Every structure is written in structure tokens, then in C-alpha cells.
Amino acid sequence: MHEITLTQILFVSTALFFIGMYGLFTRRNLITMLMSIELMLNSVNINFVAFNKYLFPEKLDGLFFTLFIITIAAAEAAVAIAIIINLYRSHNSIDVDDAAEMKY
Amino acid sequence: MSNYLYLLWIPLLPLVSFVVLGLFGRKYLSRISGIVGTASLLASTVLSFIAANQYFFIDGKVNGVYQKIIAFKYTWLEFSPNMSIDLGFLIDPISVMMLVVVSSVSLMVHVFSLGYMKGEERFATYYAFLSLFTFSMLGLVLSANIFQVYMFWELVGVSSFLLISYYFNRPSAVAAAKKAFIVTRFADLGFLIGILILGYYGGTLDIGLLIERLTTIQSTQFISITSASFLGASMLTWGLTSVFIGGAGKSAMFPLHIWLPDAMEGPTPVSALIHAATMVVAGVYLVARLFPIFSMDETALTIVTYIGAFSAVFAAIIACTQTDIKRVLAYSTMSQIGYMMFALGISKNGGENGLGYMASMFHLFTHAFFKSLLFLGAGSVIHMVHSNDMKDMGGLRKGMPITHIAFLIACLAIAGIPPFAGFFSKEEILMAAFHANKIIYGIALFTAALTAFYMFRLYFSIFWNKEASIHSNHQAHANKIEHEDHSDSEGPWTMKLPLLILAACAVGVGFVPFSNFVTSNGAPLETHTNLLFSIAPVALTIIAISIAASLYKKQNTKSDKIVTAVGGLYTAAYKKFYIDEVYLFVTKKIIFPFVGQPIAWADKHLIDGFMLLLAKITSYISASIKGLQSGKVQNYALYFFGGVLALSILFIYIWK
Numbered sequence: 033m034h035e036i037t038l039t040q041i042l043f044v045s046t047a048l049f050f051i052g053m054y055g056l057f058t059r060r061n062l063i064t065m066l067m068s069i070e071l072m073l074n075s076v077n078i079n080f081v082a083f084n085k086y087l088f089p090e091k092l093d094g095l096f097f098t099l100f101i102i103t104i105a106a107a108e109a110a111v112a113i114a115i116i117i118n119l120y121r122s123h124n125s126i127d128v129d130d131a132a133e134m135k136y
Numbered sequence: 137m138s139n140y141l142y143l144l145w146i147p148l149l150p151l152v153s154f155v156v157l158g159l160f161g162r163k164y165l166s167r168i169s170g171i172v173g174t175a176s177l178l179a180s181t182v183l184s185f186i187a188a189n190q191y192f193f194i195d196g197k198v199n200g201v202y203q204k205i206i207a208f209k210y211t212w213l214e215f216s217p218n219m220s221i222d223l224g225f226l227i228d229p230i231s232v233m234m235l236v237v238v239s240s241v242s243l244m245v246h247v248f249s250l251g252y253m254k255g256e257e258r259f260a261t262y263y264a265f266l267s268l269f270t271f272s273m274l275g276l277v278l279s280a281n282i283f284q285v286y287m288f289w290e291l292v293g294v295s296s297f298l299l300i301s302y303y304f305n306r307p308s309a310v311a312a313a314k315k316a317f318i319v320t321r322f323a324d325l326g327f328l329i330g331i332l333i334l335g336y337y338g339g340t341l342d343i344g345l346l347i348e349r350l351t352t353i354q355s356t357q358f359i360s361i362t363s364a365s366f367l368g369a370s371m372l373t374w375g376l377t378s379v380f381i382g383g384a385g386k387s388a389m390f391p392l393h394i395w396l397p398d399a400m401e402g403p404t405p406v407s408a409l410i411h412a413a414t415m416v417v418a419g420v421y422l423v424a425r426l427f428p429i430f431s432m433d434e435t436a437l438t439i440v441t442y443i444g445a446f447s448a449v450f451a452a453i454i455a456c457t458q459t460d461i462k463r464v465l466a467y468s469t470m471s472q473i474g475y476m477m478f479a480l481g482i483s484k485n486g487g488e489n490g491l492g493y494m495a496s497m498f499h500l501f502t503h504a505f506f507k508s509l510l511f512l513g514a515g516s517v518i519h520m521v522h523s524n525d526m527k528d529m530g531g532l533r534k535g536m537p538i539t540h541i542a543f544l545i546a547c548l549a550i551a552g553i554p555p556f557a558g559f560f561s562k563e564e565i566l567m568a569a570f571h572a573n574k575i576i577y578g579i580a581l582f583t584a585a586l587t588a589f590y591m592f593r594l595y596f597s598i599f600w601n602k603e604a605s606i607h608s609n610h611q612a613h614a615n616k617i618e619h620e621d622h623s624d625s626e627g628p629w630t631m632k633l634p635l636l637i638l639a640a641c642a643v644g645v646g647f648v649p650f651s652n653f654v655t656s657n658g659a660p661l662e663t664h665t666n667l668l669f670s671i672a673p674v675a676l677t678i679i680a681i682s683i684a685a686s687l688y689k690k691q692n693t694k695s696d697k698i699v700t701a702v703g704g705l706y707t708a709a710y711k712k713f714y715i716d717e718v719y720l721f722v723t724k725k726i727i728f729p730f731v732g733q734p735i736a737w738a739d740k741h742l743i744d745g746f747m748l749l750l751a752k753i754t755s756y757i758s759a760s761i762k763g764l765q766s767g768k769v770q771n772y773a774l775y776f777f778g779g780v781l782a783l784s785i786l787f788i789y790i791w792k
Contacts, residue, residue, distance in 0.1 A: 053777065057770050065770075128769050135767030 041082040048075035062116045062126040066109065073105050140190075140207035143225050146183050146235065147274040149176040154267035161260025169260035170253075173267050174246040180274070181239040191232045192653050202658035204228045204344055206280055221341055224280030229654040230424055230497055234277035237504045238414050242270045244634040245409040248512050251631035252405055252519060262302060266409070269295035273414050277421065282331050283341045285422070289327065289386070292418060293320050296410050300402040312398035319395040323385020327422075330378030333371055334429070337361035347428045351485075358432075369435060376436035380423060380443075387419025388470045389477060390447040394716055396470055400462040404518055407462060408511030412469045413504040420476045420500055427493060427656060431485035444477025445579045450713070452586035456593065457710040460524045461514050464594050465507070468550065471583060472503050478580070479565045482572035483656065490656035492572065495564030498650040502557035505645055506549035509638035513543040516635065517598055519627055526594065530601040530691070540599050542635040547595045549642040551588035551677050554670070557646035563670055564651075570669070581673060588677040592684035600689045 048071055055068030077098045084094025120126050153176035161169045196202050209224035246266060253262055272291035279285040294317075301313030331341070338346045338357050349357040350372070364371040381392075388396035399411045410416070423430060423440060430436055448471045455467035476496045483492025516539040521529055533540040549556035552563070562584060569577040651661040687695045699706045708714065764775070 056773055060770075131769075132767035135765055 038082055038086040041078065041086075045075040045078040045082070048072075048078065060127050060129055062112075062119070062128060065128070066112050066116070070105060070109070073101060077101055140187065140205060140225070140227060142183060143187055143207050143227070143278065146180045146187070146239065147271050147278065149180045150267040150271040150274065152176065154264050154271060157260050157264035157267060161264055162258070166260050169263045170246070170250045173263035174243070174250065176267065177239065177243050177246050177270060180270070181243045184235045184239040187227075188232050188236050191227060192229075196227075196229075196232075200659060202229050202653070204658075206344070207278075209280065218339060219341075221283045222281050223284055224342075225278040226280035226343060227278075229658065230421065231277050233497065233501060233654050234421060235274065237501060238270070238273050238277060241413045241504050241508045242266070242273075242409055244508060244512070244638055245405045247630050248408075248515065248634040249403075249405045251628040252515055253403060254628075258302070262299075262403070265295055265298045265302070266406070269299065269410060269415070273418070276418060280343055281341050282335070282343055282346065282426075285343075285425070286324075286327060286331055289382070289418065289422075290324065292415050293317065293324065293386070296320075296399070296415055299406040299410060300399050302403055302406065303401070306401065308398075309401040312395075312401040316395035316399045319392055320385045323382050323392050325382075326378045326380075326385070327382020330375050330380075330382060333375035333378060334361075337364070337371060337375070343425065347426070350429045351432055370433075372429075372433050373435045376426070376430055376433055377439055379426060380419075380436065380440055383419030383422040384443060385419070386422075387416050387473045387477070388447075389419065389443050389474065390450055391715065393447065393451070393470050394719060397458075397463045397466045397712070400460070400466050400524075404462065404511060404515035407466070408508040408515065411466065412511050413508040416469060416473055417476070417500050417504070420473060420480065420496065423477070423480050424493065424497060427480065427483075428485050430480070431483070431656075437481050439481075441478045441481025441573070441576060444474045444479075444481055445576050446474070447471070448474030448478065448583045449579050449586070450474075452583045452590065453709050454712050455590040456586060457706055459526045461517065461526055461529075461594060461598065462511075462524055464526075464590060465510055465514060468510075468587065468590065469507060471587060472499070472507065472550070475562070475565055475580065475583070476500050476503070478576055479568055482569055482576060485656050488661070490661060491564065492568035493656040494651050494654060494661055495561060495568050497654045498564055499558075499561035501648075501650065501654075502549070502561045502642075502645050505638055505641040506546045506557055509542055509546040509635065509642050510550065512631075512635055512638065513539050513546060516627055516631055517543075519631070526597040529598045531599070533599040538632050538635060542639040543595060543599070545639045545642050547591045549646075551591050551681065552584055552673060553677060553681075554674065555643070555646060557642050557644070559670075559674075560646035561650075562673070566673055567669060581676060584673050585676040585680040588680035589684050592681045593688050596684060596688035601691050 052068045052071030052075065055071065056065055059065050059068065080094040080098045080101075084091065088094070116126055119131055123130050150173075153173050157165065157169050157172060161172075165172060190196070191202075191205075196205070205227040207225040207227050209222055212221050212223045214220040246263075249262065249266070253259055256262060269292065272288050272295055276285060276288035276292060279288060297313050297317040300316055301310050303309045334346060334350070335341045337360055338349050340346055340349065349355050350361065352358055361372045361375070362370045366374055383389075385392045396411060396416065400407050402411070430440070451467040451470035451474060455464050455471065458464045458467060476499050479492045479496035479499065481492070483490055483494075483496070485493070516536060517529065517532065518524055520532070520536060523529070545556065549558040552559045554560075566577065566580055566584070569580045653660075655661045687698070711717075764771075
């Protein structure tokens with residue numbers, strides 16, 4: 033059982049980030065897009081924790097940032113879902129392509 | 137130094153009344169707007185008289201000389217430690233005198249308008265404009281800073297414009313208002329240039345300081361302004377002449393007089409207030425205000441003298457031929473202002489030689505009363521006859537006795553018959569002219585005779601002449617009006633009362649010992665009334681009056697014969713010496729095609745073209761890239777990440 037290195041963790045977080053990004057670009061359903069964004073946020077969280085643990089083990093800044101991001105993500109989810117509900121009420125769909133009125 | 141802070145209320149009360157009437161007058165106060173305006177002005181007038189009493193009789197004098205007092209000062213725009221535009225009130229003999237004149241004449245006009253303008257649809261607006269005018273004029277006379285003078289000067293111009301175009305559905309009134317505004321605005325450009333020149337060399341805009349610096353021969357400012365020269369004249373001459381151009385525009389001096397006769401399109405009380413008694417003397421006031429500086433420069437004073445004298449005689453000749461009574465009065469105003477101007481021009485600063493200055497201010501003072509009386513009297517006549525033309529009038533003396541008496545008094549006053557007001561002031565002017573310049577004296581004497589002639593031509597044509605036939609017509613007409621208005625033919629008491637008060641003034645103000653109060657240096661001036669000297673002008677005046685009487689008292693053809701005898705001269709004078717035509721020619725045939733049209737072309741094609749090109753390029757580019765804004769959220773996210781990627785590459789690999 034060997035030690036997990038920083039690089040390995042960064043691989044995971046980068047993979048997570050781009051999975052999220054891929055989901056954001058390809059999915060048309062707003063709920064899944066929201067989930068993708070959450071994935072991206074979590075990859076950032078992993079980065080923070082990893083850097084904190086491996087580079088500055090005596091400090092706690094990275095952990096605090098992570099906690100902040102989790103809190104904000106929760107709030108953001110609430111707002112986003114409220115928006116989605118409103119969109120559903122007015123357009124009868126939560127497909128982003130159906131809400132493309134704001135163009136040239 | 138005592139407290140003059142209450143002076144603030146004098147202009148502020150009309151301002152408040154303007155704001156209140158302007159905002160709420162038409163909707164909520166249409167009935168009482170006249171009362172509101174008049175009441176606020178009454179308070180101002182009372183305060184003005186209190187101020188005059190305090191200044192002239194209680195504490196204005198120090199060692200027998202009237203002091204300049206700064207009643208109030210507020211630093212408004214500070215450009216640098218030595219250069220700022222202050223708002224302040226300067227009290228000295230002429231500003232206090234003007235305060236009394238402006239507020240009391242304005243009050244009379246307010247009262248008169250209660251009757252004259254009754255039933256007008258825009259009654260409240262009319263009073264709002266009158267209040268605005270009174271505010272500006274009072275502010276103008278109190279200004280302690282030459283830039284402040286300029287601001288109020290423009291405000292006065294605007295309110296004059298608004299009041300001339302009061303009957304805005306009459307094309308001639310609109311044209312007259314535009315003409316007045318453009319001509320005076322054009323002259324104001326001169327005033328502004330003058331202010332800039334004097335302010336630049338004097339290093340200050342404060343009137344007191346400016347006068348002090350530019351009248352001390354040893355001061356650096358005086359040396360710099362007199363040594364700098366442009367086109368063969370010193371900058372002092374240029375500055376003062378430019379200021380005088382501004383004054384000439386407002387005071388309708390030749391050749392900037394063309395707006396004044398047309399300005400008579402406004403309601404008659406307005407003509408009495410603005411275009412006879414107060415605003416048009418602003419130019420004289422301005423020259424008097426800066427008189428110590430003017431007296432340092434011989435050339436500028438000579439210009440003032442000759443422009444004034446020429447305007448005086450020029451206007452008097454035209455006045456003899458006009459048939460519109462308001463136009464006759466307008467030209468007589470111009471002529472009298474010319475009198476004041478040349479009296480200033482021949483004067484020197486201080487002492488015995490300052491007689492011209494004192495005489496000019498005295499004439500301004502008396503003229504304000506009898507000229508507003510003449511206009512208000514003409515207003516009564518017009519109110520009754522419903523025409524401005526002398527030919528429609530005649531034999532009115534029985535129908536309107538009060539107006540008749542008041543008008544007669546005013547005519548005697550302006551003609552200079554003792555003991556009416558005009559006699560005293562005109563005598564002083566003639567005396568000053570006699571001592572200073574014999575040519576000017578001759579012109580003044582001739583003008584005085586002409587004045588008497590055309591005023592009595594007016595008087596006899598209105599109140600005598602065409603006794604029987606027309607009179608009955610008027611009576612019938614008057615009866616009809618009576619029937620409509622439920623008032624007697626001379627109008628309500630609000631129209632008679634100002635006539636009576638002003639008539640009393642026209643008799644009485646000549647006895648004011650004016651030379652004790654207003655002189656060029658503040659010290660009382662000893663005047664010598666010389667009975668022998670008065671014989672010539674009074675005799676000439678009486679001869680002129682008797683000529684007028686013989687021609688116009690009874691309906692006859694003598695005047696027509698004279699007209700045919702002098703032929704061309706009469707036509708020329710009747711057409712106002714074609715000055716309007718000259719202006720039209722210059723503007724329409726020279727300025728429009730040779731200056732205006734090329735500029736219009738350049739504006740349309742070069743300047744507008746450049747801007748249109750810019751707009752076209754912008755719209756072309758935006759049309760080509762507008763597809764980026766697809767409305768699809770995911771595309772936007774893609775651009776965003778693409779941008780982040782590009783920046784990352786830029787900063788990691790290229791920028792280093």
C-alpha cells in the first residue's frame with residue numbers, strides 16, 4: 033500500500049472537472065447541467081484540499097475555502113432550481129434550447 | 137457697516153413667485169396668480185424703499201461720500217486662489233436707485249396688468265414671466281461681479297423673449313421675439329468678449345476690485361492692459377468697446393436697435409416695463425457701473441458719445457413719421473436712451489466734470505417713470521380702441537379723462553416743460569453737453585425739439601383731432617365693450633391707479649435733489665440751475681409743440697402737404713431709414729449664400745458624413761458578428777471557456 037501522491041489526486045480532480053464541462057456542453061437538460069456544474073465545483077474542492085494537505089500541511093486555509101464553496105454551492109443550487117422551476121412554468125420545458133429568446 | 141442682508145429677499149421674492157406661478161399657476165392658481173405676483177412684488181418694493189432710505193439717509197455716507205458696500209458675498213466657482221466667480225450684492229448709489237426704479241415700475245405694471253390682462257388664458261404664465269423678469273433685473277442691478285451681471289443679463293434677455301412672444305399664436309410676435317433674442321444675443325457676444333478681456337488683464341471679475349485696479353495708473357494691471365494693443369487700439373479700448381456693444385444691444389443703440397420697435401408685439405404693460413423703463417436702460421446702467429474704467433479711456437467714451445447722440449437724433453426723426461403709437465413710443469425710448477448714453481460719454485469721473493454722469497442717471501430715473509406712464513396710457517387707449525394705429529384714434533379726451541390727463545403730463549415731462557420731471561434731467565444733460573462738446577449740444581437741442589414735436593403729434597392725434605365723426609364711433613365701440621366687460625370705458629381701477637401714481641411721479645420726481653445722491657464719485661455735486669440757460673431749450677420745445685398743435689389738433693391736410701413737400705425724406709424715415717432692409721440684405725444676400733450655405737454644406741457632407749461613416753462601419757461589423765449572440769446558454773459557456781483557454785495559453789506559453 034503505497035502513499036497516494038499529489039499528482040494522482042490532481043488527475044482525479046482534472047478528470048472530474050472536464051467530465052463536468054463535457055456534461056455542461058452536451059446536455060440540454062437544465063438539471064443535468066446544474067449537476068455538471070456541481071461536479072466542476074467539487075473538482076475545485078478536491079484541488080483545494082489536496083494542495084492544502086500536500087504543500088501546506090500546517091495551515092487550514094484550503095479547508096476553509098472548501099467549506100465556503102460547499103456552502104455557496106448549496107445556495108447556488110437553491111437559486112438555480114428556483115430559476116428552473118420558473119422556466120418550466122413559463123416554457124413548459126427545461127430544455128435550454130427552448131429558452132433561446134435572448135438572441136440578436 | 138450695517139446689515140443689508142435683507143436685500144436678498146428683494147430678488148428672491150419674485151423668484152419664488154415665478155417658481156410657484158410657473159409650476160402651479162395655470163392649474164391651481166389661475167384666479168389669484170395676479171394677486172400672488174403683485175403681492176410678492178409689493179413686498180420687494182417696500183424692502184427696496186427701506187434699503188434706499190437706509191442707504192441714502194442713514195448709513196451709506198462716510199465722510200460725506202457714499203460708499204460701495206458689499207451686502208453679501210458667496211464664493212461660487214473658484215478656479216484658482218485669485219480667480220473666482222463670486223455671487224454678491226454691491227450697494228452703491230446707482231444700484232440702490234435702480235432698485236427703487238425697477239421694483240416700483242414693475243409694481244405699477246403688475247397692478248396695471250391685473251386689469252389689462254384679465255381674462256387671458258395664460259394669465260398665470262404671464263405673471264410668472266413678469267416675476268422672472270423682475271427677479272433677473274433686480275439681480276442684475278445688485279450684482280457685485282461682472283460675470284454675475286452677465287448671467288442676469290442673459291436671464292433678462294430670456295424673459296424679454298418669453299414676454300414678447302406671449303401671443304405666440306401671432307406670427308409677427310414670434311418673429312419679433314426671435315429678432316429681439318438674436319440681435320441682443322449677438323450683442324451679448326460682444327459683452328462676453330469684453331468681460332473676458334477686462335477679466336484677463338484685470339485678473340479679477342469682481343467689479344469693485346476691477347475698477348480699483350484698472351483706474352490706478354501705476355498698477356501692473358493697468359499698465360498691461362494699456363500697453364497691449366490690437367489693430368492699433370489698446371486692449372482697454374477693445375474691452376470697453378466690446379462691453380459697450382453688449383450694452384448697446386440691450387439698450388437698442390444704433391445699429392443694434394432694430395429689435396426694439398418690433399418688440400412692441402408683446403402685451404403693452406410688458407412694453408412699459410421691459411422695453412421702456414427697465415431692461416433697455418440696462419446698457420446705460422452697465423456703462424455707468426463700469427464708468428470709472430470708461431473714464432480712463434478717451435476713445436471708448438467718444439464711441440459711446442457719438443453712438444448715443446446719433447441714436448438719439450436718428451430715432452427721433454423716425455418717431456415723427458410712425459403711426460403705430462407703440463412704435464412711436466419705442467423710438468422715443470431709443471432716443472431718450474441715446475440721451476443717457478451720450479451724457480455718460482461726455483462726462484468725466486468725479487467732481488464738477490461728473491455732471492454728465494449724474495445727469496444721465498437722473499434722466500434714467502425720471503425717464504423710467506414718465507415712459508412707463510406713456511406706455512401704460514397707450515395701453516389704456518389700445519384697450520379701449522382695440523387698435524395700435526393713430527389713424528383709428530382721435531377725440532378720446534372726453535371718453536377717457538384720466539388717461540388723457542396722465543398722458544398729457546407724461547408728454548409734458550418727456551418734452552421737458554418745467555416743472556415736470558423730464559425738464560430737470562434734460563436740463564442737466566444739456567448743460568453737461570454745453571460744457572463738454574458744442575456739436576453734441578446742438579444735436580441734443582435738435583433732438584429735444586423733435587421729441588416735443590412727435591410726442592405732441594401723438595398726443596393730439598389720440599386725444600384731439602377728428603372730433604365729431606370718429607368720436608361717436610368710439611363711443612359706440614366703447615359702449616359695446618362696456619357691455620361685454622361690465623366696466624367703464626377706461627378699464628377697471630387697477631388700470632387707473634398706476635396711471636395716477638405714475639403721473640404724480642412724473643410731476644414730482646424732478647424735484648428729487650438727485651445730485652446729492654447719485655454722482656460719479658459718491659460725493660454730492662453742486663448743480664447750478666441757470667434760468668437763462670433753460671430759455672433756449674424750453675423755447676424750442678414750445679415752438680415744436682405749437683407746430684404739432686397746429687398740424688394735428690384739428691383734422692386738416694396741412695400735415696399731408698408737408699409730407700408731400702419733403703417727399704423722399706418722409707418715406708425714408710417712415711421706412712425707418714431702411715435699416716431693417718439693410719440687415720435683411722446683409723443676412724439673406726451675403727451671409728446666407730456666402731457663409732451660411734458653405735458651412736451648411738460642410739456640416740452636411742464633411743462632419744455629418746464622417747459621423748455617418750463611423751455609424752456605417754459599426755453597423756456593418758456588428759451585423760457580421762451578431763450571430764455569436766445565439767441565445768443558447770451553452771454556446772456562451774463555450775466562448776467563456778475558450779477565452780479562459782486562450783488567456784491561459786497566452787500567459788503560460790507566449791507572454792512569459
